[in-house]
Amino acid sequence: MRSAVIVGAGPNGLTAAARLAREGWKVSVYEARSTIGGGSRTAELIETGVRHDVCAAVHPAGASSVAFRSLRLEEHGLRWVQPEVPLVHPLGGERAGVLYRSLDDTVAALPGRDGARWRRLMQPLLEDFDYLTGFTQGPLIGVPRNPVAAAQFGLRAVWPATVLRRMFRHDEAQALLGGLAAHSCLPMNRPFTGGLGLMLGLMGHAVGWPVAEGGSQSIVDALASVIRSHDGELHTDHEVMDLRDLPSADAVLLDLAPRQLVAMSGGRLDGWRGRPYRRFRHGWSACKVDYVLSGPMPWTAPEARRTATLHLGGPFSEVEESEAIVQRGGVGARPFVLVAQPTVADPTRAPAGRHTLWAYCHVPNGSPLNVTDRIEAQFDRFAPGWRDLVVGRAVRTAPEFVEYNPSAIGGDFAGGSMAGLQLLARPRIALDPYRTPLPNVWLCSASTPPGAAVHGMCGWHAAASVLRG
Numbered sequence: 111m112r113s114a115v116i117v118g119a120g121p122n123g124l125t126a127a128a129r130l131a132r133e134g135w136k137v138s139v140y141e142a143r144s145t146i147g148g149g150s151r152t153a154e155l156i157e158t159g160v161r162h163d164v165c166a167a168v169h170p171a172g173a174s175s176v177a178f179r180s181l182r183l184e185e186h187g188l189r190w191v192q193p194e195v196p197l198v199h200p201l202g203g204e205r206a207g208v209l210y211r212s213l214d215d216t217v218a219a220l221p222g223r224d225g226a227r228w229r230r231l232m233q234p235l236l237e238d239f240d241y242l243t244g245f246t247q248g249p250l251i252g253v254p255r256n257p258v259a260a261a262q263f264g265l266r267a268v269w270p271a272t273v274l275r276r277m278f279r280h281d282e283a284q285a286l287l288g289g290l291a292a293h294s295c296l297p298m299n300r301p302f303t304g305g306l307g308l309m310l311g312l313m314g315h316a317v318g319w320p321v322a323e324g325g326s327q328s329i330v331d332a333l334a335s336v337i338r339s340h341d342g343e344l345h346t347d348h349e350v351m352d353l354r355d356l357p358s359a360d361a362v363l364l365d366l367a368p369r370q371l372v373a374m375s376g377g378r379l380d381g382w383r384g385r386p387y388r389r390f391r392h393g394w395s396a397c398k399v400d401y402v403l404s405g406p407m408p409w410t411a412p413e414a415r416r417t418a419t420l421h422l423g424g425p426f427s428e429v430e431e432s433e434a435i436v437q438r439g440g441v442g443a444r445p446f447v448l449v450a451q452p453t454v455a456d457p458t459r460a461p462a463g464r465h466t467l468w469a470y471c472h473v474p475n476g477s478p479l480n481v482t483d484r485i486e487a488q489f490d491r492f493a494p495g496w497r498d499l500v501v502g503r504a505v506r507t508a509p510e511f512v513e514y515n516p517s518a519i520g521g522d523f524a525g526g527s528m529a530g531l532q533l534l535a536r537p538r539i540a541l542d543p544y545r546t547p548l549p550n551v552w553l554c555s556a557s558t559p560p561g562a563a564v565h566g567m568c569g570w571h572a573a574a575s576v577l578r579g
């Protein structure tokens with residue numbers, strides 16, 4: 111029987127392990143912390159019985175993941191729960207940019223002719239969504255199977271958000287696009303930021319922006335269940351510091367940052383072959399605040415009360431400015447804040463009378479800044495009176511994210527910057543970027559294509575590379 115050792119039990123490490131286990135390999139997973147899950151854990155942070163997603167909370171990428179579908183995670187306890195509305199971007203008072211599941215509803219709600227423009231942008235891509243998901247969920251280097259659809263997407267995706275926004279005249283559509291593009295963790299004038307926003311918007315129409323019932327932990331628990339059902343082993347509280355300490359195996363897959371691979375390699379990557387791994391650039395981090403509330407958030411925009419995900423930051427220009435300040439090494443007075451209110455869609459996470467709120471804004475890599483006051487000032491703006499509902503809060507800064515997860519270098523939560531070539535080719539330019547220069551060692555983390563988010567696709571493709579031999 112062939113055997114594999116996987117280091118790191120994040121969604122990518124577990125997906126790689128699940129795929130190999132299903133193919134009849136003997137797999138053993140080693141996780142540094144006391145629980146599995148990496149950026150997909152759920153925990154009681156403030157009050158007994160109230161469960162918070164410590165990192166990832168909202169799952170358009172998970173719901174469209176080819177890997178999760180193929181592994182039939184629903185049969186292992188995973189259930190996606192859809193809020194009534196995928197995403198809302200409040201603009202003050204009752205105004206908001208709203209991404210509905212239905213393209214028609216989204217088009218109808220956008221003012222002026224912006225609805226028709228939104229349709230022009232989205233409709234052709236939506237028709238090719240299944241192909242585009244497969245295309246964007248893997249290495250982008252290579253010959254596309256459907257060059258027409260790929261070109262159609264590429265011609266729209268290559269633009270910076272600052273250029274794509276010019277398609278629209280009104281704040282609603284512009285802000286919607288800007289908030290989506292801000293997930294790139296890049297200044298909005300960078301190429302492909304518009305494309306990343308487009309893809310997230312498309313996912314909203316095609317699969318929604320669901321949360322996982324009971325919390326994101328249920329995604330990784332389902333992966334663990336697949337592994338165990340094929341007699342795989344999971345070891346927690348086992349931090350691996352050197353590859354030579356691992357049991358011998360036919361393949362070693364690392365759900366880790368490239369820098370960790372170098373550190374573990376016993377000097378074998380000190381030369382030119384290790385250069386891309388040593389030079390790999392890490393991106394922004396987050397300052398995150400979780401709350402237990404005694405009631406739902408009193409958003410002034412009615413649609414905001416029907417969604418699990420909000421982008422707070424006002425019009426496009428403010429979001430653009432917020433992200434430009436992070437790029438310059440600071441955090442603005444009005445930061446762009448990503449908000450999840452999972453209990454709107456999934457009441458199982460908290461007892462009656464309790465609600466959870468999850469919010470973070472971008473901070474520079476490694477920044478120890480605690481910007482809770484600035485995040486809360488944005489809540490004051492769009493949900494006045496919310497402070498009366500606060501039962502408790504828990505803050506996590508970038509250095510605390512490093513402590514929580516050793517592969518979050520400087521608190522980088524995207525597995526590496528998506529700037530420049532690193533968007534397309536990470537951690538190095540290669541047809542098989544998962545394979546490393548070390549014999550029988552693969553990288554399977556979000557530092558490989560397609561990058562950040564809980565979709566398991568990095569692990570899925572790394573396992574495919576292992577299976578190819």
Ligand SMILES: Cc1cc2nc3c(=O)[nH]c(=O)nc-3n(C[C@H](O)[C@H](O)[C@H](O)COP(=O)(O)OP(=O)(O)OC[C@H]3O[C@@H](n4cnc5c(N)ncnc54)[C@H](O)[C@@H]3O)c2cc1C
Pocket residue numbers: 117118119120121122123140141142143146147148149150164165166167168169170171172348349350351365366370396398470511514515516517518523524525554555556557561562563564565568
């Ligand atoms: C605040 C925040 C919010 C986010 N929100 C979302 C969201 O809403 N939706 C979404 O899709 N994504 C979101 N993400 C991103 C998502 O969590 C990550 O992209 C995803 O978890 C990456 O998965 P991974 O398996 O590559 O790595 P990770 O999840 O980082 O897992 C790596 C694992 O390896 C372990 N490890 C590290 N070093 C060692 C070692 N030496 N030995 C053994 N084990 C080790 C770690 O403890 C960890 O468990 C968010 C991330 C953060 C931080």
